[in-house]
Amino acid sequence: MTNLLPNEKIEDLQCDGLVLVQSATEYRFTTDAVLLANFVKDLSGKTMVEFGTGSGVISLLVAKKKHPKHVFALEIQPQLAEMASRSVQLNNMQNVVEVVCGDLKNAHQLFGVVDCVVCNPPYRKVGSGEKQLQQNLAICRHEICATLQDIVASASKVLNNKGSFYLVHQASRLAEIVALCANNGIAVKEILPVCPKPNKQPILVLVRGVKGGMADCVLHSPMFVCDEQGNYTPQAKAWYGLED
DSSP states (O other): OOOOOTTEEEEEOSSTTOEEEEETTSOOOOHHHHHHHHHSOOOBTOEEEEESOTTSHHHHHHHHHSOBSEEEEEESSHHHHHHHHHHHHHTTOTTTEEEEESOGGGHHHHHOOEEEEEEOOOOBOTTSSOOOSSHHHHHHHBSSSOOHHHHHHHHHHHEEEEEEEEEEEEGGGHHHHHHHHHHTTEEEEEEEEEESSTTSOOOEEEEEEEETOOSOOEEOOOEESBOTTSOBOHHHHHHHTOOO
16 A cells, blocks of 8 residues: 555556556646557557656556556656656556656657657647646646657657657647657657547547658547537547446
C-alpha cells in the first residue's frame, strides 16, 4: 500500500487491476489520455518515452496493454513525477515503467535513441483560452514549459529511424501538427478524428507519425465517443474499460 498525501486517493483504471494515485490539487487525467493509450500499436520488445506523463496514466496503460520492453515516463514537475512513481510502485511495474523528472527538450540526452514517443500535450498556446490560477495546473493546460514545436522536434531527435510518434491534440491544430512533423522528418501515417457524437464535428485527433517514413497516410473513419442517444459507443466502452 502506497502512502497517500492529503487530497490524494486511489482510482481504478478499469484495466486488469491497474490503479492510479490522483490528487485533487493536481491536474487530473481526462479521457483523451485513455484514447491515446489505446491508439498506440503493439510495442513488444520496444522502448518508449512518454513526454509529460503527469499522473502516469498513459505509461501505465501502454505498459499493461501494449507490451513494451521499457517505458520512460518523463515529467518536468517534481510533485507529479513523485506521484506517478508511487502509482508505478503500487502496480508493481517498476521493472517496466521508469518515471524520470526532467525536461522533454533534453530527451535525447536523457534516453539516447528509442522506438516510440507518446505525448498528450498541453493543448493551448500561452495567452489563449481559460487560464488556471495555479502554476502547476497552468503548465498542464498551456504551452508554458514546452510548445508543440518543442515536442515534435524533441520526438524527432530521440526517435530511431522508422520510430513511431503518437499524439492526441485538438482537431483545430491538425494542419500545424502535420506541418511540424514534416519539418522535423516525421511523416504522418495515420489520423483518427474523434467526435463526441455522430452529428458533431471532430474535437480531437489521434495522430501516428513515423520518423523517416513515406508520405502515404491513412485517414480513418471518425471514432464516435457517444451515439445519438448519448450512450457510449461499443468502441468507446472497450477503450475506456467499461462493461456492457
